[in-house]
Amino acid sequence: MNNGNGCGLSIDEMQREFHGGWVLIVDPELDAHYEIVRGRVAFHANRREAVDLKVRELRPGRWSVRFMGAWPEGVGYLL
Numbered sequence: 747m748n749n750g751n752g753c754g755l756s757i758d759e760m761q762r763e764f765h766g767g768w769v770l771i772v773d774p775e776l777d778a779h780y781e782i783v784r785g786r787v788a789f790h791a792n793r794r795e796a797v798d799l800k801v802r803e804l805r806p807g808r809w810s811v812r813f814m815g816a817w818p819e820g821v822g823y824l825l
């Protein structure tokens with residue numbers, strides 16, 4: 747999935763298109779602070795487990811999994 751020009755989507759575009767879901771981003775472009783600014787969405791799903799399975803299937807070189815929504819109040823996560 748991409749916007750047709752081969753360079754993928756910006757993070758803002760991903761958040762609009764896949765809001766509330768998980769995305770597998772391959773070949774992410776990073777800024778000076780190592781934040782993803784753009785990448786190609788290889789897969790998306792509502793469940794993180796489905797994205798994890800797709801990572802194992804595709805075995806991409808450089809990739810990241812991101813949630814495209816707001817974290818619920820009181821929920822923490824481990825990096």
